[in-house]
Amino acid sequence: MRKVFDDYRALSDQAIQARSPRRAAFLEAMGKSLRSGENRAFWLPYVLSLDMCMKCGTCAEVCPLYLSSGRNALYHPVYRSDMLRKVYRRYFTLSGKLFPKVVGAEDLTEEKLDAMAENFYRCTVCRRCAYVCPVAIDNGLLAREGRKIFDAIGIAPDELKEKGTRLQLEAGNATGVKTPAFRDMVEFMEEDLQDTRGYQVQIPVDKKGAEYLVMHNTGDYPAFSETVMGAAEIFQAAGADWTVNSPDTGINDVVNYGVFFSDTEFEKVARAQVRTVRELGARVLVIGECGHAFEAMKYLIQRLIPAEERPFEVKSILEVYDEWIREGRIELDPAKNPEPVVYHDSCKAGRLGGLYEEPRRILKSACLDLREMTPNRELSYCCGGGSGFAIMSKGDFLKFRMETYGKIKEEQIRQTGAGVVALACSNCKGQFRDIINYYHLPVRIAGISELVANALVRGRDRRSEGITFAQAGGGSAAREVREDHDHRGVVASPAREGDPRPGFQERA
């Protein structure tokens, strides 16, 4: 692919519509984005960020991409935002029309348009810059608004749109798996659990009226199955009335790639998800280990879909585990996870979702030696998998993710000396899996569910301590389980290889 911005390409020539004139359409779509009635979702933060940047460069001092690239001018957050601002000033402000040179307004050309489209897909919208900006200007939001304009003129990465939101709306999930294959996978997991754990774990599918509907990223079933299996063990151990759902019920994939590039796509997916939960009649929608899905269902839909249209509670699976551990509904023995573990704050779960203490409380209960990366929590560095980057690897894009964002995380992990990186987000898992392979790190990734499941004190263990399932809130499914096991063999199992999608197709 030809070079249009830097040495990488997120959008193919076909996606970028390289040979057709797009300038007029872009300006028209941008004009719409600037009218409050036509950009209700984000108009205020958008115009404030366009108009009020003081150009102090504080954002650059904290941007993982800018810092890890050796302060590459192309990756300066203001340089990216200014690509959009220059067009805004030139075509949509009086000062830019009268004195373009003075206010930094520039004509839009087809070449600039290519470069802009690519650059908007260099930012993971981790919003670390927005957190520290003295004026709270949001370069991440501007990147996303830019993507929205491009999407409106038909320019978006295939991974996020054609093979993302569109596939999800059509097939029920962004992996394209159909119900029979989905059920096969679930059965396979039940067998796998029987083999490795030595006891029966049931994964209810499509149960109507269950208290908890646990919706994972469907890509987790093939790619990070330990997370899905771990969750099943935990929900069973807690005696919860729960279910997962198949594509037969509507949407069975908690992801919503619209979060990354399009309000229109976001809304379509969110509404379809809400409809599915309603029809299944679940009281609580449990968001699996997926950062952006939590942001979407916990926050973004609040002002989009009226409360009466979504008569269910939304909880992160982390919040559920945290509650159960504190209530004593599940009991954990941290000695079962003796290796040093470090938790990486997913941007979406942490900075954008507020889940900082829940995962730490959980992991302290589940692991003997929990360590911290520095910086962490609200100043955590994005891993580079955000915004769907973890599933984008055409051209040299994998190298881009590894040599920039990935480099920081590699260094951070090394410094902790941890053997396990605990993750609560599929994009993070995909990115860290690649980082570990790329840098040959002697560590493995683990989902929170996997670590918790491994630390579960079950059956005879609990009875010997005078605790019964009934007291601990255990249900019938849990009571069937009577065996006791050594879980060490499972702890050491390496993360499965392969990209979520190809891996999935092999098994489907």
Added chain:
Amino acid sequence: MGLWFVIGGILPYLALLVGVGGLISRILRWARAPQHLHWELFPYPSTPAGQTGELLAEVFTLRSLYSYNLRFWLPSLTMHYGIYLVILWMGLSALGVRDTAVAGAAGGVLAVAGAAALVVIRAARRETRQITAPVEYLNLALVMAIGLSGLITGWFLQPEAFRRYVIGLASFSPVLPAAEQLAPILFLEVFLLYLPFSRMAHFAAKYFTYHKVKWGEMAR
């Protein structure tokens, strides 16, 4: 004399009208924006006291710059304190408080020194030069122009003259000040005329970027 009357007797009203009116209309435009989707960043202060505390800390210490962009912090803090002092000088002097000359002079000196330092660090580094348009220097030049002209003409040292002038304007019978004070008054008028259309309105924008966007409203 005609020009002097325009600058001293007519333009002040126009500048105030445009400056204050423009700012209010811009604020109203933001305030009437459709409610955007939740876009807050955690953690954030969720009580009014907590939010006010953080706001004041940011306004008076420029904490974000101190923590993450130290190079800009002292020059920016100096300039802002200079501006705060000049505004304080104007308010107190207009109210008839005596001995405000120190505040005026100190404000002028700090504003000029801070703005000049900001020009230097902006121009000296490739990174900031690359993200700077001429308008950034113009904004700083305007601050320097007000400060310098106020100092050189002795305007900041004459609170009584300023009070007489304000009272004249307020009673719609402007008393023109001494001709040498034309410069600071003119620059101040330019500033007011320019304010609502520029990013100098960031002090008002900050309320929205913090209270309405970054801080959300869902306490955790």
